[in-house]
Amino acid sequence: xxxxxxxxxxxEAVALRELVVRAGAETPLAITLAEVREVTGIxxxxxxxxxxxxxxAADQSGALSRAAFVHALGRAAKExxxxxxxxxxxxRFGILASRIFDAxxxxxxxxxxxxxxxxxxxxxxxxxxxxxxxxxxxxxVIDADGNxxxxxxxxxxxxxxxxxxxxxxxxxxxxxxxxxxxxRLAQASALAALRDAGGPNARAMSYEQFRDFWSxxxxxxxxxxxxxxxxxxGMPPG
Numbered sequence: 001x002x003x004x005x006x007x008x009x010x011x012e013a014v015a016l017r018e019l020v021v022r023a024g025a026e027t028p029l030a031i032t033l034a035e036v037r038e039v040t041g042i043x044x045x046x047x048x049x050x051x052x053x054x055x056x057a058a059d060q061s062g063a064l065s066r067a068a069f070v071h072a073l074g075r076a077a078k079e080x081x082x083x084x085x086x087x088x089x090x091x092r093f094g095i096l097a098s099r100i101f102d103a104x105x106x107x108x109x110x111x112x113x114x115x116x117x118x119x120x121x122x123x124x125x126x127x128x129x130x131x132x133x134x135x136x137x138x139x140x141v142i143d144a145d146g147n148x149x150x151x152x153x154x155x156x157x158x159x160x161x162x163x164x165x166x167x168x169x170x171x172x173x174x175x176x177x178x179x180x181x182x183x184r185l186a187q188a189s190a191l192a193a194l195r196d197a198g199g200p201n202a203r204a205m206s207y208e209q210f211r212d213f214w215s216x217x218x219x220x221x222x223x224x225x226x227x228x229x230x231x232x233x234g235m236p237p238g
Contacts, residue, residue, distance in 0.1 A: 041077025047127040047137035058116040063109040103168035118161040135214035149204035159186035
C-alpha cells in the first residue's frame, strides 16, 4: 500500500510538472478549462467573491497591474479553500494566473494593465456557481451606466473580454474564428445578440434576455464565446 501511494504521488508530480511546462509556453494554452479552474482555484470561488477581490486590488482608475491581479486571484482562491500550498502548486498557479492576465492586458487600461471590468467579466465565466448567479454578477459589471440594460457598446465590451480570454485559453477558438480579431468579432457578435434578443431594431438587452443568453451557453466552457464563433462562420477571414 505504501508503494502504491508513493507511485500515485510520483505520477501526480510528473503531471503537475508537465502542466507547468504547457502553461509556461509562449503560445496559446493547450489546457482544458477544467484544469484552469482547478490549478488557479477559481473553480472554488463564487463570482461575487472573485469580483470583490479584483475590485479591492484595482487602483482608483479601475486598472489592475499583473501583480495585483495575480495576488487578488490567489487570495480569493485560498479563502475559498483551494490548495495552493506546495511550491509546485504555487508555481503553476502563478503561471496560469499571469497568462489569464495577459488576455486582458493592454486594453482600455493601457499598456501592462488590465481593466477591472474586463477582468471581472472574464473571471465570472471561470468562477464557481450556477449560470444565473454568474450572469447576475457579470451583468452588474457590464451595465456601466446602471440603467438595467446592456446597449451595443456594453455588449461589445463584454464579448471582447470573453473572446480575449477564449483566444488565450482555448487554441481551437482562434482557428474557428478564422483569424478575426477579438475587437472585430465582438462588434459583429454584439449586433447579432441584440437582433436575436429583441429583433432587428433592438437597441438594448434586458437583464432577463442577458440571463437567458448566458445560461444557454454555459456548459462548463466559455459559453459566451459560442455565439461569436457562429457569427464568425458567416464572415470573411480577418
